[in-house]
Amino acid sequence: MLLPDTTPAAWRARLSLGVPGKRVGELITSLERVRAAGSLPTTATIGRVAVQQAERQPLAYLMRGLAATPAVQEFAADALGPLLAHDAGAGPGHSGDLLRVLGAYLAHPTNRSLAAQQARLSRSVFYQRIALIEDLLEVDLADGNTIATLTVALLARDPGRS
Structure with missing residues (x-):
């Protein structure tokens, strides 16, 4: 119709x-x-x-309007910098998928099995990537403040991501 x-x-x-x-x-x-x-x-x-x-x-809607501002872009670059640098690296241990894995995790923070499925990784590989993300960012991904911060940073970097 x-x-x-x-x-x-x-x-x-x-x-x-x-x-x-x-x-x-x-x-x-x-x-x-x-x-x-x-x-x-x-x-x-x-x-x-x-x-x-x-x-x-509401958060994605808000970030679409703010994402282009220099302060928000600087915030996103600071929050995600170690992952961006790691993803840009080459060689063993540099799969280039940490932002994608983080996005899948943040979409399903209480269901790692579903997040691993969305990331198209086995659960064991997904858990390894999550541990690497926590090490690189020096954060605990179970912390609500960390989840909020990284969600905003990812939305600011790619406001159209689902």
Whole structure:
């Protein structure tokens, strides 16, 4: 229903919904922020239409608007610097996937099996990568403050990541 029958079968659409507003100014601001946010993680799929709702992803929505500011970029570079340097390295022990593994972990911090599956790694390899991330960043990934900090840093570095 959202795509006409004449639309080629391979085409997909994305429906972006902003936060609700009661006044014209609030609605315009919501539309501008949805446009600036670009692609947020999909919250639902209806046929060939991917729906993204800013209201259900307030942190990602906020970071899309702030990610380009120099202070936020500096914050992200500082927080993720050791992982970026390690991923850029070559040779044994440098798989280049630590940011991807961290993203999978942060998407499922209470379910490491699901996070390992999302990272497309065996659980044992995933656990090794998590231990390496903790060592490189000198953090405990079970700490809520650390999880929040690294989530914001990853969103700032790649605001469109799911």
